[in-house]
Amino acid sequence: MSTDERPEPATDPAVADEPVRTADVEVEASRTVRIVAAVVLIVLSGTFLVGVFDIRSPDGLDPQGPRFFPLLVTAAWLVLSVAYLVEGLRSPRTTKQPGDRAWFEPVAVSALLILYAFLVVPLGYMIATALLFFAIARVLGSRNTVRDAVVAVALAVVVYVAFTRFLDISLPEGVLGL
Amino acid sequence: MISQAVFGDLLHGFGTVLDPMNLLWAVLGVTLGMLVGILPGIGPALTIALLLPITFNFSDPIGAFIMFAGIYYGAMYGGSTTSILINTPGESASVATAIEGHKMALRGRARAALATAAIGSFVAGTISTILLTFVAKPIGQLASEFQATDYFAITLLAMVAVTAIVGHSMVRGLLSLTVGLFIGLIGLDSLSGAQRYTFGTLRLLDGVDVVIVIVGLFAIGETLHVASKLRSTPDRPAVLEKGRLRTGYLNKSDWARSWAPWLRGTALGFPFGAIPSGGAEVPTFLSYTLERRRARKAGRKHPDEFGDGAIEGVAGPEAANNASFSGVLVPLLTLGLPTSATAAVMLAAFQIFNVQPGPQLFEDQGTLVWTLIASLYVGNLLLLIMNLPLIQVWVQVLKVPRPLLYAGILVFACLGVYSLSGSGYEVLLALLIGVVGFFMRKLDFPIAPVILGVILGPTMEEQFRRALVISNGDASVFFTRPLSLIIIVLTVLALFVPYIPRLVARIRGTRPTRDRLSFGEDD
Numbered sequence: 294m295s296t297d298e299r300p301e302p303a304t305d306p307a308v309a310d311e312p313v314r315t316a317d318v319e320v321e322a323s324r325t326v327r328i329v330a331a332v333v334l335i336v337l338s339g340t341f342l343v344g345v346f347d348i349r350s351p352d353g354l355d356p357q358g359p360r361f362f363p364l365l366v367t368a369a370w371l372v373l374s375v376a377y378l379v380e381g382l383r384s385p386r387t388t389k390q391p392g393d394r395a396w397f398e399p400v401a402v403s404a405l406l407i408l409y410a411f412l413v414v415p416l417g418y419m420i421a422t423a424l425l426f427f428a429i430a431r432v433l434g435s436r437n438t439v440r441d442a443v444v445a446v447a448l449a450v451v452v453y454v455a456f457t458r459f460l461d462i463s464l465p466e467g468v469l470g471l
Numbered sequence: 472m473i474s475q476a477v478f479g480d481l482l483h484g485f486g487t488v489l490d491p492m493n494l495l496w497a498v499l500g501v502t503l504g505m506l507v508g509i510l511p512g513i514g515p516a517l518t519i520a521l522l523l524p525i526t527f528n529f530s531d532p533i534g535a536f537i538m539f540a541g542i543y544y545g546a547m548y549g550g551s552t553t554s555i556l557i558n559t560p561g562e563s564a565s566v567a568t569a570i571e572g573h574k575m576a577l578r579g580r581a582r583a584a585l586a587t588a589a590i591g592s593f594v595a596g597t598i599s600t601i602l603l604t605f606v607a608k609p610i611g612q613l614a615s616e617f618q619a620t621d622y623f624a625i626t627l628l629a630m631v632a633v634t635a636i637v638g639h640s641m642v643r644g645l646l647s648l649t650v651g652l653f654i655g656l657i658g659l660d661s662l663s664g665a666q667r668y669t670f671g672t673l674r675l676l677d678g679v680d681v682v683i684v685i686v687g688l689f690a691i692g693e694t695l696h697v698a699s700k701l702r703s704t705p706d707r708p709a710v711l712e713k714g715r716l717r718t719g720y721l722n723k724s725d726w727a728r729s730w731a732p733w734l735r736g737t738a739l740g741f742p743f744g745a746i747p748s749g750g751a752e753v754p755t756f757l758s759y760t761l762e763r764r765r766a767r768k769a770g771r772k773h774p775d776e777f778g779d780g781a782i783e784g785v786a787g788p789e790a791a792n793n794a795s796f797s798g799v800l801v802p803l804l805t806l807g808l809p810t811s812a813t814a815a816v817m818l819a820a821f822q823i824f825n826v827q828p829g830p831q832l833f834e835d836q837g838t839l840v841w842t843l844i845a846s847l848y849v850g851n852l853l854l855l856i857m858n859l860p861l862i863q864v865w866v867q868v869l870k871v872p873r874p875l876l877y878a879g880i881l882v883f884a885c886l887g888v889y890s891l892s893g894s895g896y897e898v899l900l901a902l903l904i905g906v907v908g909f910f911m912r913k914l915d916f917p918i919a920p921v922i923l924g925v926i927l928g929p930t931m932e933e934q935f936r937r938a939l940v941i942s943n944g945d946a947s948v949f950f951t952r953p954l955s956l957i958i959i960v961l962t963v964l965a966l967f968v969p970y971i972p973r974l975v976a977r978i979r980g981t982r983p984t985r986d987r988l989s990f991g992e993d994d
Binding site for chain 2 (some may be wrong): 326330334341349356370376407410427434435441448449456463
């Protein structure tokens with residue numbers, strides 16, 4: 294049998310025309326992405342290395358004090374980031390990135406999760422969760438509206454009831470006030 | 472010579488497990504583990520992390536741990552089913568199974584593949600649990616001799632060995648490790664009370680909970696990654712037709728070809744699980760290679776079946792996979808040392824219940840440990856019973872459409888994080904970590920070292936500083952105590968393990984097949 298629905302390839306002809314990739318072969322990130330990542334890592338580790346001096350310690354950099362380990366970790370991180378940058382700079386330019394549409398779904402899913410984090414208390418667990426499930430299923434390409442809605446509501450209700458009634462874990466009631 | 476006390480303790484453990492309520496937790500754990508574990512792309516580590524919130528309200532850790540053991544076994548069995556039927560291993564330990572098992576399924580031998588995996592797992596799980604029963608307590612007593620320097624050395628060994636062996640690049644592996652170590656630094660320093668990397672917010676004073684890191688990296692990161700590829704990946708391979716599955720269990724020749732690989736797989740799995748080597752990856756791959764080599768050398772009736780669905784290639788690795796879990800429990804219970812990502816999640820679970828694994832565990836929490844060990848026997852048996860006749864039922868789970876599957880994973884991920892803290896802030900933190908995980912996947916950074924860094928970093932630092940305080944700041948203590956020195960030397964050697972094939976090839980004058988000896992992750 295085949296799965297009942299797929300994301301519509303027709304909306305994006307560039308992707309549809311591409312030959313199907315072999316399943317589960319990782320697409321190596323492009324050289325540019327790797328270099329950018331290395332620079333980000335260097336900046337982060339450099340900042341945190343400087344941040345070692347924000348840690349208050351009477352003993353300075355004494356190995357027994359609270360600063361020594363952070364110093365070690367962030368310094369190692371910085372050195373390794375530089376090594377990674379060198380690796381990236383020496384890599385060939387041939388690797389190809391998947392279509393730029395590939396960024397839409399992760400960004401949309403992240404946005405939905407941020408929204409969820411803010412709405413879960415005011416709206417209540419059940420409503421917020423049902424909406425989250427439905428929206429993510431849509432973003433990920435589900436096109437069966439009725440089924441998605443039914444599953445979303447059922448899942449949210451079952452989880453809420455199971456956790457609050459049987460497991461005594463409190464979840465936000467929200468506007469429903471159940 | 473084997474003390475009767477062990478039998479007494481174990482019997483007592485069985486007494487607790489077989490209490491109807493506890494037995495119910497075992498059945499529930501096994502069922503849930505199987506249900507979640509069978510979903511494509513979800514390995515045991517994520518399964519346990521997603522199911523952790525269910526146990527938050529358990530006042531008594533015993534019930535929770537009986538359930539964990541069940542969840543773990545269930546997730547492992549589920550993983551093999553997924554590998555065989557749709558060729559999407561949720562964890563790299565199932566990759567070998569996927570290679571041969573899926574080919575067997577395509578040839579209409581799915582039942583035999585599933586049966587040899589299930590029976591092999593049962594045989595391996597039972598034998599290795601027996602080994603665990605007799606090995607754990609003596610090792611725990613040995614470990615009670617450990618001093619701070621030894622602890623420091625052994626945590627270092629665990630982190631470095633797992634980092635070196637898992638993943639494709641040493642630089643990226645070590646980078647992952649340092650990021651994990653950094654996350655572990657966040658919060659109040661346990662010895663001096665100094666604030667470290669709290670960025671001026673009170674919320675970070677307690678540090679970042681390891682469950683948030685695990686759920687963020689595994690569940691959210693994985694979903695974002697899948698989301699980015701949904702359009703460019705081909706349709707899910709079809710689930711096998713019902714009729715095809717009814718080709719019977721193992722026939723005579725299958726049994727004859729399976730039993731020896733089961734035992735060899737067990738022999739590889741248990742010790743490799745017990746040493747810090749990333750858990751089940753190494754033994755399963757070794758078992759697969761071993762069976763293949765034996766088949767070629769012996770020139771038996773089926774030498775060419777490897778790569779085309781050889782039953783030995785399912786029997787051996789599956790046995791090794793299951794045996795390694797009991798092996799992993801040896802350092803976890805006796806030293807509090809997780810040697811794989813899954814073990815790290817288990818350790819997090821222990822800590823939630825304020826149970827500190829280590830040499831004192833057998834003294835302080837005797838009932839808990841022996842009940843846990845007894846529940847391994849029970850869980851194994853339950854799975855065998857549930858698996859063989861009910862496989863048709865489990866197969867239905869595989870048909871969940873992917874968008875709904877991943878939406879569901881995110882709902883449970885949020886639930887787990889939320890119920891941990893009761894605030895949306897932690898959900899945002901988990902998302903942030905998930906985004907990091909997403910880029911780590913894109914850039915091929917291994918995940919397991921991050922988890923080990925978060926969980927072992929604080930212990931390592933504490934033992935390091937304690938050792939220095941005891942020695943009055945004299946750093947030579949790490950090299951003057953023989954046990955510590957041996958472990959540190961092993962740590963350095965571990966860094967070279969991945970380069971052994973290349974060296975061997977150079978000595979032999981042949982070209983290496985691959986640059987490094989490396990494995991996937993997510994055990």
